[in-house]
Amino acid sequence: MTSPMISEQTKARFDREVAKYPADQKQSAVMACLTIVQQEQGFVSAQSEQLVADYLGMAPIAVHEVTTFYNMYNQQAVGKYKLNVCTNLPCQLRDGAKALKHLEHKLGIAMGETTADGLFTLQQSECLGACADSPVMLVNDVTMCSFMSNEKLDQLIDGLKSAEAK
Ligand code: FES
Numbered sequence: 346m347t348s349p350m351i352s353e354q355t356k357a358r359f360d361r362e363v364a365k366y367p368a369d370q371k372q373s374a375v376m377a378c379l380t381i382v383q384q385e386q387g388f389v390s391a392q393s394e395q396l397v398a399d400y401l402g403m404a405p406i407a408v409h410e411v412t413t414f415y416n417m418y419n420q421q422a423v424g425k426y427k428l429n430v431c432t433n434l435p436c437q438l439r440d441g442a443k444a445l446k447h448l449e450h451k452l453g454i455a456m457g458e459t460t461a462d463g464l465f466t467l468q469q470s471e472c473l474g475a476c477a478d479s480p481v482m483l484v485n486d487v488t489m490c491s492f493m494s495n496e497k498l499d500q501l502i503d504g505l506k507s508a509e510a511k
Pocket of ligand 1: 431432433434435436437441471472473474475476477479481
């Protein structure tokens with residue numbers, strides 16, 4: 346039975362994703378369903394994982410494994426701008442960790458934290474597939490930023506802050 350906590354609108358979106366797969370393989374829609382949850386709520390809570398598990402007939406731990414494997418899924422509320430700096434080995438060799446440190450200093454938060462104004466969440470990420478462009482980062486899971494020198498990082502943060510102030 347579908348959990349009563351799934352709204353009709355959300356259920357309709359889940360149904361559309363599930364319909365893309367054979368009836369006996371609806372678990373294949375798990376990533377799409379988690380994405381829908383995140384779009385609607387900003388993050389995927391343990392309760393939402395349970396709802397998705399119930400809906401798809403999966404073990405909750407299997408859904409949790411998906412949520413925690415892909416770092417584009419937020420497991421808690423994040424700031425308006427989620428900054429994911431790649432610190433995987435190739436980027437480490439080309440200032441990836443330095444870029445993360447610079448952002449920690451500039452934003453006054455540690456990796457994994459969100460600024461008090463709710464604007465920025467700073468995270469590290471695994472390889473973003475652009476090692477030659479290091480330091481690289483992803484903003485809000487979609488906007489790739491390459492060759493992020495300290496100057497470019499400052500421009501990015503200052504630009505976003507001033508856009509918010511308008
Ligand atoms: S290691 Fe950073 S993009 Fe590949």
